[in-house]
Amino acid sequence: MKKTLFDKIWDSHVVESIPNGPDILYIDKHLIHEVTSPQAFNELKERNIPVYRPEQIVATADHNTPTRDQHLPIKDLLSRKQLKELSENCKENNITLYGLGHPYNGIVHVMAPELGITQPGMTIVCGDSHTSTHGAFGTIAFGIGTSQVTQVFASQCLLVEKPKKLRVNVNGKLKNGVLPKDVILYIISKLGTNSGTGYFCEYAGNVFEEMSMEGRMTVCNMSIEMGARGGLIAPDQVTYDYVEGKEFAPKGADFDRLKAHWETLKTDADAEFHQEYIFHAEDIEPMITYGTNPGMGIKLTGAIPVDGTKSDAKALAYMDFKPGETLLDKTVNYIFIGSCTNSRIEDFRVAASYIKGKKKAKNVNALIVPGSRQVAEQIKAEGLQDIFEAAGFTLRQPGCSACLAMNDDKIPEGEYCVSTSNRNFEGRQGPGSRTILASPLTAAATAIAGKISDYTQTLN
Amino acid sequence: MEKYKILTDTAVPLDTENVDTDQIIPARFLKATDKEGFGKNLFRDWRFNKNGQPINDFVLNQNIYSGSILIAGNNFGCGSSREHAAWALKAYGFKAVVSSYFADIFKGNALNNGVLPVQVTPEFLNKLFQAIEKQPREKICIELEAQKISILSNGETENFEIDPYKKTCLLHGYDDIDFLISKLEAIEKFEDERNGIKAVPQVTI
Numbered sequence: 001m002k003k004t005l006f007d008k009i010w011d012s013h014v015v016e017s018i019p020n021g022p023d024i025l026y027i028d029k030h031l032i033h034e035v036t037s038p039q040a041f042n043e044l045k046e047r048n049i050p051v052y053r054p055e056q057i058v059a060t061a062d063h064n065t066p067t068r069d070q071h072l073p074i075k076d077l078l079s080r081k082q083l084k085e086l087s088e089n090c091k092e093n094n095i096t097l098y099g100l101g102h103p104y105n106g107i108v109h110v111m112a113p114e115l116g117i118t119q120p121g122m123t124i125v126c127g128d129s130h131t132s133t134h135g136a137f138g139t140i141a142f143g144i145g146t147s148q149v150t151q152v153f154a155s156q157c158l159l160v161e162k163p164k165k166l167r168v169n170v171n172g173k174l175k176n177g178v179l180p181k182d183v184i185l186y187i188i189s190k191l192g193t194n195s196g197t198g199y200f201c202e203y204a205g206n207v208f209e210e211m212s213m214e215g216r217m218t219v220c221n222m223s224i225e226m227g228a229r230g231g232l233i234a235p236d237q238v239t240y241d242y243v244e245g246k247e248f249a250p251k252g253a254d255f256d257r258l259k260a261h262w263e264t265l266k267t268d269a270d271a272e273f274h275q276e277y278i279f280h281a282e283d284i285e286p287m288i289t290y291g292t293n294p295g296m297g298i299k300l301t302g303a304i305p306v307d308g309t310k311s312d313a314k315a316l317a318y319m320d321f322k323p324g325e326t327l328l329d330k331t332v333n334y335i336f337i338g339s340c341t342n343s344r345i346e347d348f349r350v351a352a353s354y355i356k357g358k359k360k361a362k363n364v365n366a367l368i369v370p371g372s373r374q375v376a377e378q379i380k381a382e383g384l385q386d387i388f389e390a391a392g393f394t395l396r397q398p399g400c401s402a403c404l405a406m407n408d409d410k411i412p413e414g415e416y417c418v419s420t421s422n423r424n425f426e427g428r429q430g431p432g433s434r435t436i437l438a439s440p441l442t443a444a445a446t447a448i449a450g451k452i453s454d455y456t457q458t459l460n
Numbered sequence: 461m462e463k464y465k466i467l468t469d470t471a472v473p474l475d476t477e478n479v480d481t482d483q484i485i486p487a488r489f490l491k492a493t494d495k496e497g498f499g500k501n502l503f504r505d506w507r508f509n510k511n512g513q514p515i516n517d518f519v520l521n522q523n524i525y526s527g528s529i530l531i532a533g534n535n536f537g538c539g540s541s542r543e544h545a546a547w548a549l550k551a552y553g554f555k556a557v558v559s560s561y562f563a564d565i566f567k568g569n570a571l572n573n574g575v576l577p578v579q580v581t582p583e584f585l586n587k588l589f590q591a592i593e594k595q596p597r598e599k600i601c602i603e604l605e606a607q608k609i610s611i612l613s614n615g616e617t618e619n620f621e622i623d624p625y626k627k628t629c630l631l632h633g634y635d636d637i638d639f640l641i642s643k644l645e646a647i648e649k650f651e652d653e654r655n656g657i658k659a660v661p662q663v664t665i
């Protein structure tokens with residue numbers, strides 16, 4: 001039978017299929033962090049169950065960590081306790097932890113790929129919905145709840161029903177200034193936030209083939225925002241080049257042997273999908289969101305739709321926007337460049353290239369937060385930090401930061417924030433905050449203008 | 461886990477679509493390291509204003525509604541994978557959530573915690589909202605064994621789907637962990653038979 005990329009990886013990880021029930025799916029890598037693991041460790045302890053394969057687990061601290069003075073003890077006592085428990089739990093169970101201050105520390109979905117922990121053909125899970133990010137490598141990666149974290153601790157497996165398959169094709173030539181973030185915001189705005197429920201989504205077409213690994217990660221990251229369990233892109237030379245030489249990537253003959261296997265991970269011609277969509281690159285423009293879910297997106301210069309539902313009206317009331325209006329010229333006092341969607345080196349290169357030689361608007365408070373220590377070092381090494389500082393921005397230390405505002409990085413009530421993160425839910429960036437999702441370029445341009453503007457006119 | 465029995469109770473109508481897990485339990489309450497106490501912060505920012513005063517418009521603050529069944533708009537539980545959302549619903553006292561659509565991860569989390577996600581057609585969901593609007597004390601009956609949900613006063617009934625494996629677990633109070641541990645031998649065999657996985661070397665600070 002013709003198989004899709006997804007089938008090939010899934011089927012090779014099934015330990016057993018339960019008749020009339022789920023599959024026992026083997027998990028290659030289990031990533032954990034401080035927020036969704038403590039209750040799982042407690043459960044193991046209570047039931048006296050050992051961690052089955054500690055060497056296949058990697059831990060980081062990211063969700064509630066401060067982005068300033070990381071060398072000092074954490075002020076927030078609850079956060080401090082959570083991190084302490086993570087360290088203790090990892091130590092007791094022989095799990096590798098790249099804690100705060102470690103050169104490999106960072107947001108779980110940024111640090112694992114850049115260390116070569118994420119590799120094509122794997123199954124990867126993490127107690128975090130944006131685990132879909134790792135699908136950029138041609139990996140089945142998805143977010144799980146804490147009960148499932150316990151299951152993987154206990155057995156390195158999960159009981160899961162095989163999802164259905166969806167393919168989104170985008171072909172053509174992207175316009176100047178249209179970034180991977182715009183592509184995925186466009187797709188979600190067209191398909192809606194639950195179109196992917198029950199599916200795993202493969203992204204195909206020359207637009208994705210021509211994207212860098214960073215761009216592919218941005219796209220796969222937001223698969224969950226259309227409801228899909230995960231997204232993935234077939235591995236190719238771009239993938240192999242990225243993985244090769246990374247700290248924990250296979251080396252030498254091992255690499256060649258695995259690469260030969262990875263090359264087989266392509267969807268067979270004529271393989272069937274349960275659902276398929278086709279979009280044209282030429283139709284995509286820089287995107288922004290105007291509502292309180294990631295599907296409520298329009299092009300930067302577009303108008304808010306007038307024919308919304310009751311829930312849309314509630315969202316607009318929260319955002320203080322009106323149907324029919326455009327967001328151009330709206331004053332914005334906050335911008336955030338960061339999160340596992342857009343905090344990789346390429347995101348900062350794009351932002352810096354726009355910012356270079358310009359000054360930040362006075363009204364704007366900017367949070368610029370690299371995704372990992374390695375990205376932070378690279379920003380410095382490439383001279384991007386100097387560009388940001390000359391324009392009046394300061395860089396923070398890595399972490400999830402204002403993406404979910406579990407630390408001190410919050411957007412005040414009622415304020416708009418043009419954010420490169422992935423969720424614009426009510427209060428996501430702090431109680432009463434109003435999030436406008438966009439690309440790093442749009443965020444950078446907003447910081448310079450102090451308002452939402454059609455910067456594409458000035459791009460060369 | 462407790463065995464799941466027939467549930468007959470009044471319901472709370474939350475007629476909002478795309479209720480995400482950030483609303484069910486905001487991120488700032490995720491710093492706990494145990495499962496207790498999430499119930500009081502369920503729907504925190506819809507239930508209370510910033511001074512901690514109840515917001516009267518919100519259904520959980522309206523005395524006419526009560527019960528262990530939550531009826532919610534389409535696409536309930538989207539967004540973050542936080543199982544804290546299921547813990548919060550359970551701790552508050554909800555035993556079932558009825559909607560015309562559930563986000564995948566939420567559905568799994570709810571099932572793993574004995575909160576039954578009942579997916580009905582949009583038409584039946586409407587009937588439920590209408591019945592409760594007419595009579596807030598309306599009783600709803602959810603029979604897991606028969607996969608049936610009914611509105612008691614008018615006898616309107618609909619069948620719902622549930623994964624047969626999950627159904628057995630709920631009815632008998634089993635959980636996945638016990639099951640997987642019983643399979644460790646097969647899992648080990650699987651590991652032996654395949655190759656290509658490189659463990660991450662142990663580096664700790």
Ligand code: SF4
Nearest residue numbers: 130339340400403404
């Ligand atoms: S950056 Fe945001 S979305 Fe990504 S892992 Fe952290 S909290 Fe989750």
